[in-house]
Amino acid sequence: MKTHIIFGVTAVVLIIAFVFGSSYYKGKQAEEIGFMARENAELFVRDHSQTLGSDDAKVYLVEFMDPACETCAAFSSFVKQMIVTNPGKIKLVLRYAPFHDGADYFVKILEAAKKQGKFWETLNIMYKSQPYWASHHNPQPQKIWQFLPKAGVNVDQIRRDMNDPAIVKLIDQDLADAKTLNVRKTPGFFVNGKPLQTFGSKQLLQLVQSELDANYPNPN
Amino acid sequence: MTHQNQKDTNWNILFLCWLLVSVSALGSLFFSYVMEFAPCVLCWYQRIFLFPLVLILAIGLFPFDKKVVKYALPLAIAGWLTAVYHNLLYAGFIPKSIQPCSQGVSCTEEYINLFGFLSIPMLSLLSFSTIVTLLITLYRRTSK
Numbered sequence: 001m002k003t004h005i006i007f008g009v010t011a012v013v014l015i016i017a018f019v020f021g022s023s024y025y026k027g028k029q030a031e032e033i034g035f036m037a038r039e040n041a042e043l044f045v046r047d048h049s050q051t052l053g054s055d056d057a058k059v060y061l062v063e064f065m066d067p068a069c070e071t072c073a074a075f076s077s078f079v080k081q082m083i084v085t086n087p088g089k090i091k092l093v094l095r096y097a098p099f100h101d102g103a104d105y106f107v108k109i110l111e112a113a114k115k116q117g118k119f120w121e122t123l124n125i126m127y128k129s130q131p132y133w134a135s136h137h138n139p140q141p142q143k144i145w146q147f148l149p150k151a152g153v154n155v156d157q158i159r160r161d162m163n164d165p166a167i168v169k170l171i172d173q174d175l176a177d178a179k180t181l182n183v184r185k186t187p188g189f190f191v192n193g194k195p196l197q198t199f200g201s202k203q204l205l206q207l208v209q210s211e212l213d214a215n216y217p218n219p220n
Numbered sequence: 221m222t223h224q225n226q227k228d229t230n231w232n233i234l235f236l237c238w239l240l241v242s243v244s245a246l247g248s249l250f251f252s253y254v255m256e257f258a259p260c261v262l263c264w265y266q267r268i269f270l271f272p273l274v275l276i277l278a279i280g281l282f283p284f285d286k287k288v289v290k291y292a293l294p295l296a297i298a299g300w301l302t303a304v305y306h307n308l309l310y311a312g313f314i315p316k317s318i319q320p321c322s323q324g325v326s327c328t329e330e331y332i333n334l335f336g337f338l339s340i341p342m343l344s345l346l347s348f349s350t351i352v353t354l355l356i357t358l359y360r361r362t363s364k
Contacts, residue, residue, distance in 0.1 A: 003282070007281060185256070
């Protein structure tokens with residue numbers, strides 16, 4: 001009987017240590033990133049970053065995304081919905097984290113489309129057509145071209161613009177920032193410099209809501 | 221030493237071994253799910269040999285079964301060999317070009333470095349070495 005107790009107590013202690021260790025580590029990490037957000041806001045928003053929403057917004061939602069990432073596509077309408085339901089209060093900042101093999105190809109197309117003022121239209125088309133070109137077993141990046149005209153862009157111009165070496169530099173910068181901020185999966189969210197600690201739409205909504213409450217105490 | 225005392229010591233050795241295996245398994249989960257380090261292929265092989273030990277050793281504890289060594293030691297040795305290979309690769313003794321993980325996560329990427337020598341592959345090697353030593357000790361004691 002004694003041995004059963006020793007075993008049981010040890011197992012419980014191990015599990016408790018794991019759970020507490022996890023929350024302690026996550027808390028420390030959030031603190032550290034919060035410090036970086038105060039000291040080095042550039043890590044979160046670069047001059048080249050595409051943004052959506054009012055410049056006066058007090059809640060900055062930074063998303064590290066990959067055009068070839070299914071979860072990013074699934075989250076995009078949810079994120080837009082949050083911005084629409086809180087007009088003028090949330091600003092979305094998109095950062096590139098093309099972790100999928102060959103995903104930088106799509107970032108280049110996005111950046112070229114940006115020059116034509118069609119960034120969001122193109123991203124929307126990309127996300128919608130993603131199942132056709134981003135199959136994990138058989139990625140076919142060339143298939144994106146048949147969908148691009150739907151975004152209202154000049155496709156020939158995109159083919160020329162996407163080879164701009166400045167785009168490669170910009171991707172490298174975003175990837176470097178992602179590494180500094182410990183983003184290893186996409187989408188990676190930060191709300192006013194606070195990382196989303198456990199992934200999920202509910203958790204993201206909670207984090208955004210807590211920042212909205214803190215920055216807009218009197219709802220009008 | 222009485223017979224009962226010897227039996228207690230054997231149980232304690234196996235328990236210690238189970239404890240080490242469990243801490244190692246939880247540690248590897250901590251690295252990948254809490255610290256979000258992506259595990260490389262070799263790390264997965266070592267886990268394949270490590271994780272079953274958590275259950276096999278626990279079963280051997282209740283009631284104490286000296287035959288548990290027969291089932292656990294092959295897994296532990298396989299894990300130990302993989303860990304040795306991983307460390308040789310990590311330290312650069314084996315050229316990187318023949319490593320089995322050219323795509324995905326590099327097996328030589330340095331995630332942590334404690335006290336200047338404790339990398340994750342080194343932690344694995346130390347853990348497997350101790351597990352193998354404990355199991356062999358147990359085998360010697362029980363086969364007499």
